[in-house]
Amino acid sequence: MKVTNTAAAIAAYVLCCRDLVSAGPVQKRGVLDPLFEITTLGGMTFKISQVPNKKFYGQRKGRGSMAIARAYSKYGAAISDDLLSTIEEILKELGLLGNDGAGNNTTADPQGEVAAVPQMFDSEYLCPVEIGTPPQTLNLDFDTGSSDLWVFSSETPSIQVMGQDAWDIEQSSTAKLQTGESWAISYGDGSSSSGNVYLDKVSVGGVTVQNQAVESASNVSVSFTQRPDTDGLLGLAFGSINTVKPTQQKTFFENAVSDLASPLFTANLRKAEPGNYNFGFIDTTEFTGQITFVPVNSSSGFWQFTSEGYSIAGSSAVSAPHEAIADTGTTLLLLPQEIADAYYSQVQGAVNDVSGAGGYVFPCSASLPDYTAMIGSHQAVIPGDFINFAPVDGDTFEDATTCFGGIQASPANFPLAIYGDIFLKAQFVVFHGGNNELGFANKPL
Incomplete structure (x- = not known):
């Protein structure tokens, strides 16, 4: 991919390389929740257990610099010129940033990146989500810092798809285009993702929302294109920061909460080993x-x-x-x-x-x-x-x-x-x- 300046090349790369952990089989269970003095028997509960993702592409060196740049970019904060210069040198040393001879910086194909051990820098967790009828399974990043459910799709330009599984909209008999609705997310590096909005059936761990807003990417920022195993995001913050316009959409959790045994989810992330998310119940053994x-x-x-x-x-x-x-x-x-x-x-x-x-x-x-x-x-x-x-x-x-x-x-x-x-x-x-x-x-x- 060609980019026109050093800052853009670096900023595009720093968002893309993260250690991935994907979710394994789910399990439904009902428990007595002593904290709220209710018996969680009438609604759904499920556990999503994490396992190492063996297909991760990333680099070991420079992980700290990349991590802080990603965090700043996510929240729209400026990345200093000094930090950009540091990352440029790291990427050049790793062979991931070069020059095309015309003064333009280039980033390498992610297939050439050095594989990292997930447990060393476990920093992202993926979970399987079923979308459409019949269901298509995508691995999404559960993110409590955002509120959009967006995915790579059949509307995503092929040049922007580099190993991700994409939602095939035409293969879902329940997908309904929301005419006039669109979404767009901008990042601190100046990149963005955007596209159309559909309503479709979405299932996580056996809990199904029939008319969940699924944001189909017709444009994906380089930062996500270069993460080959991340098929999109499932936001778990509040719907008030959902980016769909003109009509904001509810998150999956907000739509599913009435079907859960308790209106909550828990995060039990782990260092150097799989962790899990639980929806609808609190596991007192954790x-x-x-x-x-x-x-x-x-x-x-x-x-x-x-x-x-x-x-x-x-x-x-x-x-x-x-x-x-x-x-x-x-x-x-x-x-x-x-x-x-x-x-x-x-x-x-x-x-x-x-x-x-x-x-x-x-x-x-x-x-x-x-x-x-x-x-x-x-x-x-x-x-x-x-x-x-x-x-x-x-x-x-x-x-x-x-x-x-x-x-x-x-x-x-x-x-x-x-x-x-x-x-x-x-x-x-x-x-x-x-x-x-x-x-x-x-x-x-």
Whole structure:
């Protein structure tokens, strides 16, 4: 693919390369939910278990720089010229960014990328979703930081499809085009995805919505074209940020919630092993102690909550109230700058290498302290070894001397911290749509 400038080439690439985990067989179950004193026998429940995706294409080196650039781009924050230059050098070294001789930067075919071990940098999770009649199964990214269900389809130009399974609209007898409706998502790198809107039958784990809005991509940004196993996104934030115009559409969860035994879903992501999502029930074997529920401010369309402060290495709590988002679609834990600074002041040799790696780095031999987020009465502990995210100057932790931190600063002028997978892999999280709450509990790690 040809692009016309360095920034576009790099920004297009940084969104595309993520470790993938896909979902395995689902299981329906009914349980007694002691937290809400109801017996979940009258509605549907299902579990989606994650398994490693063996077809992942990605790179080891530069994972930290890529991760922070992806997060900033997702929320429309500017990526600094220094970070773009750093990523350019990484891609050139990996043979993934070159020059066509006419001054235009090019990105390599993703089939030539170096395969990464999913468990090392587990940062994206895919789940099977059935669409249409007869059902067509696509692997979608469940994302609590967005609200569109969009897919590669028979309307997607063939040049933009690079290994993805596409929804064949004409093969679905229940697909209904919504004339006059369209969707478009823009990203911080200047790219976008857009297309038409259909209503069709969508099933996840045996729960079916008959007239779910399915957004068919007639244009896909390079950032998604170069992710060969991601067939689209299933947004699990609130419908108020759905991009369909002129009529916003409800998310799958919002449409399915009345059929669920309890109006909630849970995320139990894991470090270096498969995790799962549960819909309609809380599995009491997946967490320890009690679940602490806190109010959600959904006015921005996100699962937004307040963290009252933090502690480092088990020290006394520091009051530092800040608003945050629980986002399964972001890899890192992005905190206010002063909190990130406070954390790395406790890590020997750590430096904020903004002009190089794009954020905080430290000697791989350093011992990282635990970080504890204070959320209501809950103390959410993220072990230090979870925070050692990726090597900077080597392909593996064993051959690297410098490592990139899983805690980084949230974008300047962005009002919310982003509690991504570094945080979520250490916690059991309940997304309660009935009470508009988030629940947090510790779990076996």
